[in-house]
Amino acid sequence: MVNRAGTGTARPQPEAQAGRRGQLILAGSVAIAVAVLGAAVLLNAAMYTDSMASADRPRSVAAAERYEQTVENDLRRLVAETDGAAELRRNVTAYDERIALAAARSASASLEVELVGSSPSSYTFSFSFVTPRLDYRTTMTIARP
């Protein structure tokens, strides 16, 4: 170990001075060791909590994205199979009631789809997917066939 380093030098020195230097080296090395170990422990803990915190969050986000994709595909199909905005509104309401039950069952989420606008070339829908941890809202525009 380093604590003997002060005694084995080529040039003899007064006893007190060598002792003081040895002590200094000893204390310094212990301080450095503690600092390095402490830093390792702290960094390790920081990275661990970071990965734990981010591991769970995207699950509700992923569910929202999955439902958004499903709903968009279904709406596209509903638009293709429906004539006129009034009938589409009825069909979307009927669809919304059923898909909301599915979202409540599989993702404990409250899902809402609604026809909010129509233009000569497209329909606009609002989509919301709300869980206790996530409030996801977007609009979808689907071209008329």
Add this chain to the structure above:
Amino acid sequence: MAALLVLAALLFSMQSLVVTPTTDGAVDGATRAELRGQAGDVLTVAADSGSLSRTVRYWNASTVERTFAGAVRPSVGYGEAAPPTPLGAMVEERFLRRGYRVNLVVAYLVATDPPQWETARVVYRGVPSEDAVVATHTVTLFDDDGLTGPDSANATMVEASRSGMIPIPDVAADSPVYNVAEARLVVW
């Protein structure tokens, strides 16, 4: 000083210690997360390609089978095999061939008030163990979707339901929507 040194060494060694939840072969957290991701991916890919819907509609135009086309019986579905669809092939390759067990169950709405869910078992290998992972995907069935079994006789969902070939009912009779089903894949 010595106490500090011992404490630091102890903390450091505890950091590098791998803590496994169990020692009897149960799956640890990272593996479960990966498995859950894979199960979700399988369902998502199948849903995007339409194979999930086709698997849900994989019935024959028969009133006596009471289960999916070519399946063993309603209580186990295809049992130890996977359904003969692209989704089934993915389940087979990702899970069954690697020694995992799988339940694939379809839940569909029945038109009671309030609406309730009933299930049809595509693959059922029994009660999952505690470390099972679950993935779900919603699939909407439409009135003019047809059965996809090899002896489906091109029957649509409405026709099939009317003549008692499938247990899944039309829950939105005055709209193009037929039913909203949830596919649930359990892997352990």
